[in-house]
Amino acid sequence: MIDTSRLHLRRPREADVDAVFAYRSSPDVARYLRAGPWTREHTESELASYTTARFAGPGDELVLVVEIxxxxxxxxxxxxxxxxxxxxxxxxxxxxxxxxxxxxxEAVGAVLTAARNDWGFARVIAKTDALNASSRALCERLGMTLVATAMTTDGRNVEETTYAVPASTTP
Structure with missing residues (x-):
């Protein structure tokens, strides 16, 4: 769907389950994710739903796996x-x-560019755990601006930062 000089971003396949489960089940990764660590069964179910998910209007979600x-x-x-x-x-x-x-x-930058140029989104935000320094640095490298910090309302009681790509710029 999207190619960069080193990466191919595409819809998930059944064959991706092991690779995705390897990092999605890791406590070090999952501590920053709303869903927490994934089981193998949950990984299979999520990837299957992402394979054919609509991306045509509000509420829709497009998930692309990133492969070298x-x-x-x-x-x-x-x-x-x-x-x-x-x-x-x-x-x-x-x-x-x-x-x-x-x-x-490279991957997130490519999706941000597609979001703005190909899909016509005027504003793109990213929310991340305030303690996730790597994620915050990624947003900043891509030219996103910190626009808010607040406690989550989903029961996790985590400070979350919101970054945005202003309407007038493209990463």
């Missing part, structure tokens, strides 16, 4: 939720084993 072009290894996911009107929320999770190579920056 050269090796085909799945290193993470980037998702985009259509919030309302011309606004979307981007989310991402990556296997820390592949950290420090700029892959997350």
């Amino acid at each position: 072009l050269e090796t085909g290894e799945v290193v993470g996911e980037v998702g985009l939720v259509w919030l309302h009107d011309e606004n979307a929320e981007i989310g991402y999770v990556f296997n820390p084993r592949f950290g420090g190579k700029g892959l997350a920056t």
